[in-house]
Amino acid sequence: MKTAVILFGPPGAGKGTQARRLSVQLGYPAVSTGDILREAVAAGTELGQSARKYMESGMLVPDDVVDGIAKDRLMRPDCALGFILDGYPRTIHQAQHVENLFSPGDLCTVVVGIRVEDEVLLRRLAGRRTCPGCAKMFHVQSSPSKAGDRCDECGTQLVQRRDDSEEVVKERLRVYQENTRPLIDFYKVRKVYSEVDGSGTVDVIFGSISGIVDAQISRGVMSA
Ligand code: AMP
Numbered sequence: 676m677k678t679a680v681i682l683f684g685p686p687g688a689g690k691g692t693q694a695r696r697l698s699v700q701l702g703y704p705a706v707s708t709g710d711i712l713r714e715a716v717a718a719g720t721e722l723g724q725s726a727r728k729y730m731e732s733g734m735l736v737p738d739d740v741v742d743g744i745a746k747d748r749l750m751r752p753d754c755a756l757g758f759i760l761d762g763y764p765r766t767i768h769q770a771q772h773v774e775n776l777f778s779p780g781d782l783c784t785v786v787v788g789i790r791v792e793d794e795v796l797l798r799r800l801a802g803r804r805t806c807p808g809c810a811k812m813f814h815v816q817s818s819p820s821k822a823g824d825r826c827d828e829c830g831t832q833l834v835q836r837r838d839d840s841e842e843v844v845k846e847r848l849r850v851y852q853e854n855t856r857p858l859i860d861f862y863k864v865r866k867v868y869s870e871v872d873g874s875g876t877v878d879v880i881f882g883s884i885s886g887i888v889d890a891q892i893s894r895g896v897m898s899a
Contacts, residue, residue, distance in 0.1 A: 678757030684789035687796035694761035703757040733846030742772045785891040786862040789873035804833040
């Protein structure tokens with residue numbers, strides 16, 4: 676049985692940070708459609724050129740494009756035992772697409788929502804700095820890089836993502852409420868949804884997430 680951990684929550688909730696930690700702990704790859712799209716934009720591919728205008732304005736890239744990216748990535752051999760999804764699915768259509776990729780009973784799905792208030796998200800995203808080299812995230816106040824404006828892991832100059840500007844962040848939060856939040860009910864009906872408080876430290880939040888994931892995986896193994 677393959678394990679799909681879906682980290683769910685608004686932009687700025689800390690999905691990427693937690694996904695990378697969970698990936699180390701479980702040994703499954705963390706798959707971020709946002710990272711794949713940003714790489715395509717940076718490389719100037721056809722995909723990147725068509726995705727760019729959506730991303731820069733805070734809108735969702737169309738489902739068929741993102742579903743294609745996710746399918747290609749999830750069919751790769753390193754996802755054979757499991758994977759961690761960060762930022763995908765974001766619409767009901769995408770959630771149905773993931774379900775349809777695998778035979779029922781072959782997939783143990785664990786969805787963990789990270790709950791954070793809007794004002795906290797706005798503050799976090801405005802101060803967020805990202806390393807274009809290794810994707811590590813920093814915050815100018817709460818977790819600055821030890822190397823100033825360079826990444827303390829790989830030395831690359833840190834940047835503020837264009838879509839972390841206040842105006843675009845507001846649009847991303849609106850899009851989250853309208854398109855992505857309804858997924859909570861989609862997964863509650865399937866009895867695979869749990870939620871954690873995302874206002875604590877990275878370590879505390881990680882402890883809560885990994886507790887839920889371990890419990891659900893053991894339950895999935897026992898009922899298989
Ligand atoms: P993220 O880094 O996950 O916040 O993604 C950055 C941007 O990439 C989003 O604001 C969207 O424009 C686009 N994107 C990433 N994942 C998806 C997705 N699953 N569906 C649609 N658009 C996405």
